Amino acid sequence: MDFSLSDDQLMLQQNARQFFTAQRGTRPARKAMEGDVASTKALWKQMAELGYPAITIAEAFGGAGEGFLSLVPVLEEAGRVLAPGPLPETVGFAVPLLTRLGTQAQKQQYLQGIADGSEIVTLAFYESSCDAFAGQATVTAERTAAGFRLNGQKVLVPNADLATALIVLARTTAGPAGEGLSLFIVDPKASGVQMRLQRPMDQTRPLFAVSFEQTEVGEEALIGPLDEGWTAAEEALRTLAVSLSVLSVGAMDACVEQSAEYAKTRVQFGQPIGRFQAVKHRIVDMKVNLETARSLTYYAAWALEEGSSDRHVAAADAKSFTAQAFVRVANANIQNHGGMGFTWEAEPHLYAKRAKAWENYIGSPEAHLDYIAAAQGW
Amino acid sequence: MDFSYTPQEEEFRAELRAWLKENLPPGWLEGNHKLPEDPKEEEAFLRAWQHKLADGHWAGVSWPKEYGGRGASLIEQVIYEEEMARVDAPPQVNAIGIGMIGPTIIALGTEEQKKRYVPKILNAEEVWCQGYSEPNAGSDLAALTTRATLEGDHWVVNGQKIWTSYAHLADRCFLLLRTKENPQNKHDGLTCLLVDMHQPGVEPRPIHQMNDHRDFNETFFNNAIVPKDEVLGEVNNGWYAAVVLLSFERVSVANVAFRLQQAYDGLLAYCKRHERNGRPLIQDPLVRNRLAGYHARVHAAKLNFYRNLTRQIKTGRPGPEGSMDKLYCSELLKELNGYAVSLQGAQGELWQDAEEEGKWQEEYLSSFAMTIAGGTSEIQKNIIAERMLGLPKDIKY
Numbered sequence: 132m133d134f135s136l137s138d139d140q141l142m143l144q145q146n147a148r149q150f151f152t153a154q155r156g157t158r159p160a161r162k163a164m165e166g167d168v169a170s171t172k173a174l175w176k177q178m179a180e181l182g183y184p185a186i187t188i189a190e191a192f193g194g195a196g197e198g199f200l201s202l203v204p205v206l207e208e209a210g211r212v213l214a215p216g217p218l219p220e221t222v223g224f225a226v227p228l229l230t231r232l233g234t235q236a237q238k239q240q241y242l243q244g245i246a247d248g249s250e251i252v253t254l255a256f257y258e259s260s261c262d263a264f265a266g267q268a269t270v271t272a273e274r275t276a277a278g279f280r281l282n283g284q285k286v287l288v289p290n291a292d293l294a295t296a297l298i299v300l301a302r303t304t305a306g307p308a309g310e311g312l313s314l315f316i317v318d319p320k321a322s323g324v325q326m327r328l329q330r331p332m333d334q335t336r337p338l339f340a341v342s343f344e345q346t347e348v349g350e351e352a353l354i355g356p357l358d359e360g361w362t363a364a365e366e367a368l369r370t371l372a373v374s375l376s377v378l379s380v381g382a383m384d385a386c387v388e389q390s391a392e393y394a395k396t397r398v399q400f401g402q403p404i405g406r407f408q409a410v411k412h413r414i415v416d417m418k419v420n421l422e423t424a425r426s427l428t429y430y431a432a433w434a435l436e437e438g439s440s441d442r443h444v445a446a447a448d449a450k451s452f453t454a455q456a457f458v459r460v461a462n463a464n465i466q467n468h469g470g471m472g473f474t475w476e477a478e479p480h481l482y483a484k485r486a487k488a489w490e491n492y493i494g495s496p497e498a499h500l501d502y503i504a505a506a507q508g509w
Numbered sequence: 510m511d512f513s514y515t516p517q518e519e520e521f522r523a524e525l526r527a528w529l530k531e532n533l534p535p536g537w538l539e540g541n542h543k544l545p546e547d548p549k550e551e552e553a554f555l556r557a558w559q560h561k562l563a564d565g566h567w568a569g570v571s572w573p574k575e576y577g578g579r580g581a582s583l584i585e586q587v588i589y590e591e592e593m594a595r596v597d598a599p600p601q602v603n604a605i606g607i608g609m610i611g612p613t614i615i616a617l618g619t620e621e622q623k624k625r626y627v628p629k630i631l632n633a634e635e636v637w638c639q640g641y642s643e644p645n646a647g648s649d650l651a652a653l654t655t656r657a658t659l660e661g662d663h664w665v666v667n668g669q670k671i672w673t674s675y676a677h678l679a680d681r682c683f684l685l686l687r688t689k690e691n692p693q694n695k696h697d698g699l700t701c702l703l704v705d706m707h708q709p710g711v712e713p714r715p716i717h718q719m720n721d722h723r724d725f726n727e728t729f730f731n732n733a734i735v736p737k738d739e740v741l742g743e744v745n746n747g748w749y750a751a752v753v754l755l756s757f758e759r760v761s762v763a764n765v766a767f768r769l770q771q772a773y774d775g776l777l778a779y780c781k782r783h784e785r786n787g788r789p790l791i792q793d794p795l796v797r798n799r800l801a802g803y804h805a806r807v808h809a810a811k812l813n814f815y816r817n818l819t820r821q822i823k824t825g826r827p828g829p830e831g832s833m834d835k836l837y838c839s840e841l842l843k844e845l846n847g848y849a850v851s852l853q854g855a856q857g858e859l860w861q862d863a864e865e866e867g868k869w870q871e872e873y874l875s876s877f878a879m880t881i882a883g884g885t886s887e888i889q890k891n892i893i894a895e896r897m898l899g900l901p902k903d904i905k906y
Binding site for chain 2: 132137387403411412425449501
């Protein structure tokens with residue numbers, strides 16, 4: 132029984148802390164809010180040079196060949212500063228999916244590319260007709276002589292303007308939700324692909340509506356077995372859910388630190404406001420939420436790495452709790468900062484917006500709770 | 510990170526399980542967990558159970574082997590708590606003696622005191638109580654006013670304690686009181702005395718609690734006599750001994766975390782067994798959703814505890830994280846029991862005649878003490894704020 136990060140993992144965490152501090156904390160996130168894609172691209176390049184996207188990629192494809200737990204320290208630090216870019220989609224979804232189901236050629240192109248920083252992958256899953264995250268898709272991929280032809284529109288695609296590849300869930304055979312769907316990896320510059328910015332509350336993560344009009348892709352674009360895309364995606368989506376939880380834990384840690392720091396220095400009625408229990412105890416509630424989310428998230432990461440039988444439930448525990456805890460913590464952080472708390476210049480609103488954005492991303496808390504219940508046979 | 514146990518730890522668990530199967534009171538494993546209703550019979554039952562545990566060396570597993578314990582590691586102590594919670598074993602009547610007072614005597618007592626008191630603790634030959642809180646010294650413990658004056662070869666004690674668990678059955682009391690005129694501050698001039706409860710100057714009066722139990726007492730000291738050398742640690746330096754004693758409270762939090770798991774498992778079973786509007790409660794979408802939320806939160810209680818335990822093992826000392834465990838577990842246990850009663854709908858207002866013989870009402874009414882006894886939730890929050898987050902100390906007078 133040992134519930135702690137290893138020395139190597141702690142070293143990675145220190146290294147990542149130094150790196151993101153050197154980027155001046157949330158400055159890259161604020162650059163992204165201004166629409167500065169080049170800045171996010173430059174940050175990604177530096178992260179790739181430090182080997183962050185490569186941590187869980189096999190050595191054969193230029194990665195470090197580590198388990199998922201080794202990703203935890205880096206994601207947590209990235210979360211603390213709300214680092215922009217589709218880091219969770221790339222390392223939390225594309226890497227495990229391609230590692231498990233990619234062809235040798237796909238691995239060589241994409242895993243190798245992710246490891247060296249030349250490939251940035253994002254997710255084109257949502258459609259405007261389904262707000263809940265379910266295995267539904269109206270985007271179609273018809274068979275052609277050379278491969279497939281995509282038609283339809285995806286929404287809420289993070290960082291589509293930065294990404295070099297989109298993983299698209301499309302219908303290949305008529306059927307109910309979850310069936311007859313397939314996964315494709317598509318170049319956003321392919322013909323017939325158009326993207327339009329969907330202005331989000333959380334401007335640090337630009338979202339796009341991506342439409343496909345007679346977009347032709349080759350046979351090699353198909354990931355995993357035809358018509359079984361949803362099943363293939365599900366396992367990787369659990370990893371993505373845990374990745375989002377880890378990033379959220381990092382962000383919550385920053386919120387607790389900000390509130391504690393402010394409460395120690397802001398003086399009213401002749402004393403630091405942290406002496407008033409109404410404030411002091413609220414910060415403790417934030418801390419308890421943070422540490423509880425961290426426990427569930429680390430455990431889920433461990434369960435994923437070990438492939439233990441409760442890993443899906445552990446992921447759902449972590450995502451459902453953390454998503455809600457992040458909202459509570461980030462909102463309380465605003466309240467603790469008083470008038471400063473709701474200004475554009477102060478940090479808290481960045482975190483509150485991220486929390487709300489991720490509350491329902493990759494499954495609402497209720498959807499994850501429903502999964503837990505179903506998994507117990509209730 | 511590794512959530513598995515070593516073969517030695519698994520063996521410890523297996524040995525305990527086997528012993529419990531053999532030695533729990535008749536019918537206990539089959540689900541009859543009722544203690545005798547008559548107070549005298551209850552006392553005899555509890556003392557006998559304690560004695561049996563001691564015979565099997567399962568009374569004070571953390572104690573050194575030379576004192577009748579097993580020298581169990583922290584992990585083994587946690588396994589012990591987990592297994593005892595799993596079978597909902599009868600309480601240890603001398604829990605305070607075993608958990609806190611015995612280890613404190615071993616740590617700070619004279620050879621004479623160790624020889625005289627320690628061997629009688631594990632088998633409940635002498636049951637101990639702890640005299641700390643007073644009517645006007647609860648969360649602010651150092652405001653206590655019970656005092657002792659030295660008259661020749663003995664101390665004369667006067668004052669009143671409150672919330673003394675099991676004082677009505679206790680043979681001895683670990684008593685914190687004042688021994689100095691004009692102390693420099695409120696922590697100065699305190700002393701810990703080891704007091705014989707069987708004397709005319711000591712009178713415990715059981716407190717009738719909202720759950721109809723009488724586990725706590727008011728204890729009155731009216732010219733009670735204590736031999737001069739029955740001081741634990743140094744005279745006027747009793748705050749130190751008092752704090753040492755509280756430091757042994759550490760693993761008892763594990764007990765709450767595992768009780769939480771038990772309560773949750775019980776609630777699930779209840780929801781599968783009972784129907785509302787023609788279907789099992791567990792199939793009601795609202796109930797299902799809420800139970801799934803508890804699944805995560807109850808699991809987290811154990812994970813939080815394990816994470817803090819790891820830190821404690823690595824640093825070699827307990828930290829303020831214990832306050833977080835206590836706060837989290839007790840608040841959640843209270844919520845869970847309240848929900849169990851709510852699930853019974855209008856019938857939930859019944860008590861002894863409620864479903865399952867009022868088990869949930871009993872738990873619900875008992876859970877209010879959880880967020881107060883052993884340091885209120887507010888005190889835990891102050892500890893977390895000041896020691897983990899570096900926030901300013903509360904205004905103190």
